[in-house]
Amino acid sequence: MSRKKLDLLQGTLDVMVLQTLAVMGSLHGYGIARRIEQISGNEVLLNQGTIYASLVRLQQRGWISAKWGTSANNRKAKFYSITKRGTKQLAVEAADWKRLAGVMGRMLALSSEDVDS
Amino acid sequence: MSAMRRLLARVSAFFQGRELDADLDEELAAHVELAVEENLKQGMSAQETRRKALVSLGRKEAAKELHRDSRGLPALEAILQDLRFAFRILAKRPWLTTMVVLVLAAGIGVNTTVFTLFNALYIRGLPFPDGNRVLFVENNNLTKNQQRMRTSYPDFADWRAEVRAFADLGSFSHAAFNLSDDSAAPASPTTRFVSSTSRRFSAAISSPKRTSPARTGSYCSATASGKIATAETRKSLTKPCVSTSGCTRSSVSCLPASTSPLRPSSGFRSLPKATGSNATPAGWVFLDALPTAPLSPAPRRVGPARQQTAARVPRYE
Numbered sequence: 001m002s003r004k005k006l007d008l009l010q011g012t013l014d015v016m017v018l019q020t021l022a023v024m025g026s027l028h029g030y031g032i033a034r035r036i037e038q039i040s041g042n043e044v045l046l047n048q049g050t051i052y053a054s055l056v057r058l059q060q061r062g063w064i065s066a067k068w069g070t071s072a073n074n075r076k077a078k079f080y081s082i083t084k085r086g087t088k089q090l091a092v093e094a095a096d097w098k099r100l101a102g103v104m105g106r107m108l109a110l111s112s113e114d115v116d117s
Numbered sequence: 118m119s120a121m122r123r124l125l126a127r128v129s130a131f132f133q134g135r136e137l138d139a140d141l142d143e144e145l146a147a148h149v150e151l152a153v154e155e156n157l158k159q160g161m162s163a164q165e166t167r168r169k170a171l172v173s174l175g176r177k178e179a180a181k182e183l184h185r186d187s188r189g190l191p192a193l194e195a196i197l198q199d200l201r202f203a204f205r206i207l208a209k210r211p212w213l214t215t216m217v218v219l220v221l222a223a224g225i226g227v228n229t230t231v232f233t234l235f236n237a238l239y240i241r242g243l244p245f246p247d248g249n250r251v252l253f254v255e256n257n258n259l260t261k262n263q264q265r266m267r268t269s270y271p272d273f274a275d276w277r278a279e280v281r282a283f284a285d286l287g288s289f290s291h292a293a294f295n296l297s298d299d300s301a302a303p304a305s306p307t308t309r310f311v312s313s314t315s316r317r318f319s320a321a322i323s324s325p326k327r328t329s330p331a332r333t334g335s336y337c338s339a340t341a342s343g344k345i346a347t348a349e350t351r352k353s354l355t356k357p358c359v360s361t362s363g364c365t366r367s368s369v370s371c372l373p374a375s376t377s378p379l380r381p382s383s384g385f386r387s388l389p390k391a392t393g394s395n396a397t398p399a400g401w402v403f404l405d406a407l408p409t410a411p412l413s414p415a416p417r418r419v420g421p422a423r424q425q426t427a428a429r430v431p432r433y434e
Contacts, residue, residue, distance in 0.1 A: 028147070028148075028151065029144060029147075029148055030147070030148045030151040030152055031151070033148075033173075034155070047174075047175035047179075047180075048148070048173050048174045048175060049145070049174050049175040049176065049177065049179060049180025049183070050175070050180065050183055052141060052144065052145070052180055052183075052184050053180070053183040053184045053186070053187040053188075054187075056130075056184055056187050056188040057123075057187045057188075059126075060122070060123045060126035060127065060130070060188060061119045061122060061123050061126075062119065062122050063119075071151065073154060075147065075150060075151060075154070076143075076147060077144075077147045077151065078140075078143075078144050078147070085119075089119075
């Protein structure tokens with residue numbers, strides 16, 4: 001029996017999309033969704049349809065841009081790429097997430113001995 | 118900055134809903150095709166690949182709903198949806214709609230009428246400049262506890278000449294006429310006068326009264342504020358309205374004219390009767406909380422002198 005997949009926390013998907021685009025360059029919605037699934041090692045429960053809500057949010061904030069184009073197999077698709085502002089934003093968000101992850105790590109590493117001493 | 122940009126984008130997306138929906142439909146279709154393509158490469162059967170692609174995409178309608186909420190103005194959209202629904206229901210039941218509209222129209226009409234009347238009678242005051250400062254002056258007999266008695270014309274003439282609490286005084290009358298029957302006499306006509314000037318005033322006065330012989334030497338005082346005051350008066354000199362020894366038993370009270378007929382004693386207070394010499398006011402009735410000025414000798418003459426007096430009256434805004 002497979003482990004239960006993790007629910008995505010609020011706001012995590014946007015950062016994941018930004019990071020994916022920053023690394024992969026121009027990519028269509030399906031490509032982004034697949035990439036996130038692959039990198040998460042299928043640990044994350046991603047409803048692929050939700051990626052488009054995230055994409056439109058990021059687009060409205062001016063962090064990514066979109067353009068219709070053709071895929072490698074000559075299929076029509078909308079391609080997204082990160083903008084300069086998006087890159088800046090990603091740096092900010094990444095730093096925040098690292099801090100939070102650090103705090104969570106320290107919290108969960110806390111043992112009774114640490115408290116006693 | 119980013120929030121502002123997002124808001125603008127949301128507003129513009131709100132007005133382009135249809136195009137954006139079509140765009141998303143196309144994008145989702147492309148999504149499925151791309152997924153099918155990839156699954157085929159991994160050697161699945163054609164049917165299986167499509168099913169799997171659709172499953173991993175999730176419910177299409179849910180994706181579209183989420184997309185709309187993220188890009189547009191969901192609250193406004195919900196309101197519009199409710200309104201559309203409401204109008205559909207109303208159109209479906211024309212009789213009920215007609216009844217409701219009629220009832221509402223009648224209700225609003227009645228309310229407006231009543232408020233218009235109330236506003237004209239109680240809130241807006243009389244149709245003069247500073248109509249709320251117009252007062253109604255009346256005679257009270259403190260000993261007999263009689264209120265709103267008529268005022269003798271000489272009293273009125275004296276007040277008009279000498280009372281500096283008012284910019285001007287006037288009186289008015291009711292008269293009964295017989296229009297149909299030559300033989301019948303008019304029923305007990307009484308006389309009142311109404312003033313027409315509207316000079317601003319505000320002052321207090323202690324005015325010597327010399328009207329009927331009975332009152333000679335006694336003093337009345339009135340403190341009041343207003344612009345036009347009216348005094349009821351009785352024409353007849355032989356029947357002074359204050360039947361015994363003049364001012365020692367009478368007082369003058371001033372009421373806002375617009376309220377006078379309905380609330381004759383609101384805002385008034387009687388002071389204890391003073392005793393002693395002629396110079397002491399015998400009865401006071403005055404408006405609470407209205408401005409007063411130091412007492413000053415009253416001019417004796419009506420006419421130019423009087424106008425001068427009015428010009429000297431201090432102004433209170």
